[in-house]
Amino acid sequence: MSAENRVEVGPAAEFEDGDAELVQVGRVEVGVIKANGEFHALRNQCPHDGGPVCKGEVEPRLVGEWGGSGERVEQHYDDDQQIISCPWHGWSFDVETGEHIGDDRYAIPKYDVVVEDGTVYVKGE
């Protein structure tokens, strides 16, 4: 990531897990999200209706496991899979891949993020 086309987001130390910071990158708004200690950047535009997806909640994905015939499907949060849900209609996306959790034909554009000398940068277009 060259220094010329990157956008400074802010000190990495100021991010808690689940935080998202919005920055303008060229003509689009991008959400820089910290999840499970990693930084990810997604365009703040839901592919469904253009909603501010990065203003939504970041949380582990709720998954179900079926124990066998007649058993209840037990649900638990999978901490390894963090999702972000658009506050407008609830469409939920994998923070790491940007893909919709129910249909991967829908995906939010991703941007490269780097932390250098304690500062978070996102790469421009």
Add this chain to the structure above:
Amino acid sequence: MIDPADHLVVDCDWHYADTFTQVAPYMPEPWKTKFPKSGFGDTGVRQNLSAFFPASTGNRFNYGKIEREFSEYPDGGDTKADVLEGMDHLDIDKTLQISHLILAMGGISADDRRVEAFVKGYIEYMLEEVLDPDEGIYGLAPMPYHDIDASMDILDRVEDEEAFVGVVMVTAGASPPLGNRKYDPIYERCEEMDYPVVYHTGGSGLDDYVRAGYQDMIETHTLGFLEANMSQIVSVACQGVPEKFPDLDIVFMESGVTYIPGLVCRINEEYLKRSEEAPLLEKKPGDYITDFYFGTQPLEVSARPDLLEICFDMVGTENLLYASDYPHWDFDSPSIITDLPMLDDEDRKNILGRNAVEAFGL
């Protein structure tokens, strides 16, 4: 166009017009004894109590113009000879018989032993009197799904009978809906036995289950059967029955085909907003639904041809099964398929017979 008489035609939904009088001698005790003493013949309420003061909008003959031998059912009743005569009349080679009377089972909530007793008697009666694979007459075993143990007994009974090739679950009145884990043992066993599960709509509670206060059959019949099937499709898909039992063949019968694209679109739209509520699904619920088989009857031939073509494309002609619903009042002849202009002859042959041979292992 092909002539049904020249090709294999499998009718996946023939309603055997059974009567309690026919089946009762085959019921287990005490029903076998209780029934003849019940005064059914003298005082029992018939569906066709009066066509002027009908007991239900489910009465097919309200002010009707339908004239047929069984217009008095359930007082009439088929024999094996009637089935063979009807098959010859419609150019049908093989039929899957479904009990007419069992369609009311979903409305029975006070005493489910009656359903179990009827089904056990029905199976013995059909094996003894009607079914005959050599003549192409097969049966679908009704599942008394109120009682899982009773359902398992039925599956044990029919497992080695060549004449039974699947089970039927009546969709109207099933509570909880048929995707509930309660029914898993039935699905698991059917999957093991290579028995398709045929979900069949029914007339249980016909006057209540969509819109109490409907006045004529045209109202309940437009939506009632449809609602019964649609509500079970949603449950079966969202609760992950096809994921739990991937080798289970699922068949939905008797609501035509035009509702399927609408339901698929709607359920997929919900899924995009609420994916985590169906955690067993590996793909969109509509993708499972379009893997189900669907009986064609009553095919909406009055629909715009382009709409019908979209419906067939969406489900896939390999997933459509010809069904007559004979001898019910709105039955479809095989010509309903052979006359469809958007199909080629291979599609027609598949829908008329080949798909059913594969699904039911005939």
